[in-house]
Amino acid sequence: ETGVTQTPRHLVMGMTNKKSLKCEQHLGHNAMYWYKQSAKKPLELMFVYNFKEQTENNSVPSRFSPECPNSSHLFLHLHTLQPEDSALYLCASSQEPPGQVYEQYFGPGTRLTVT
Amino acid sequence: GQNIDQPTEMTATEGAIVQINCTYQTSGFNGLFWYQQHAGEAPTFLSYNVLDGLEEKGRFSSFLSRSKGYSYLLLKELQMKDSASYLCAVDDSNYQLIWGAGTKLIIKP
Numbered sequence: 731e732t733g734v735t736q737t738p739r740h741l742v743m744g745m746t747n748k749k750s751l752k753c754e755q756h757l758g759h760n761a762m763y764w765y766k767q768s769a770k771k772p773l774e775l776m777f778v779y780n781f782k783e784q785t786e787n788n789s790v791p792s793r794f795s796p797e798c799p800n801s802s803h804l805f806l807h808l809h810t811l812q813p814e815d816s817a818l819y820l821c822a823s824s825q826e827p828p829g830q831v832y833e834q835y836f837g838p839g840t841r842l843t844v845t
Numbered sequence: 846g847q848n849i850d851q852p853t854e855m856t857a858t859e860g861a862i863v864q865i866n867c868t869y870q871t872s873g874f875n876g877l878f879w880y881q882q883h884a885g886e887a888p889t890f891l892s893y894n895v896l897d898g899l900e901e902k903g904r905f906s907s908f909l910s911r912s913k914g915y916s917y918l919l920l921k922e923l924q925m926k927d928s929a930s931y932l933c934a935v936d937d938s939n940y941q942l943i944w945g946a947g948t949k950l951i952i953k954p
Binding site: 734770771772773774775778820833834835836837838839 | 849853878886887888889890893932934940941942943944945946947
């Protein structure tokens with residue numbers, strides 16, 4: 731495997747379900763990100779992890795819970811979602827020196843539909 | 846507030862040149878990125894500008910004017926495979942990127 735991988739690619743879940751999205755990066759990067767992409771809207775940054783420590787949480791509802799067990803893996807745990815949470819969820823990684831954002835490498839995304 | 850503006854959609858002809866504009870208002874500035882995203886695929890990095898001027902990379906060029914809060918992406922010799930969305934993003938010096946909504950570029954034969 732190379733680059734950034736995400737599983738599953740597609741997910742349909744009910745509002746009472748619990749599911750997890752997985753992201754893995756094979757680039758040796760030290761920062762990983764979760765983004766939400768809705769149609770015709772800007773990418774919304776949800777969470778940032780740098781050296782496994784969460785550095786950003788952009789007022790994301792608690793029904794989204796990130797986990798970063800090591801610098802290569804990132805999870806997004808989902809529970810009691812709402813229909814408006816239906817979107818493409820993108821994972822990205824980058825090699826970040828302190829204080830600067832560098833080129834981010836994206837995974838293919840998980841298309842989530844909440845019914 | 847933080848704001849990135851770019852046209853929603855543009856149409857161009859195969860073989861022609863197209864310029865996609867991006868204007869920004871951010872609390873800080875530490876560089877501007879352009880990404881390409883084909884339908885159903887991940888965004889991929891195209892260019893990065895931190896100083897004023899034009900950066901050329903093959904058929905694609907990116908320009909930045911920090912005093913005007915303005916950038917453009919110039920695509921030459923358009924090919925059908927250039928049909929995609931083009932995303933403008935600014936590093937606001939706050940450890941994150943501020944993204945535009947993207948410009949969908951449609952190439953016609």
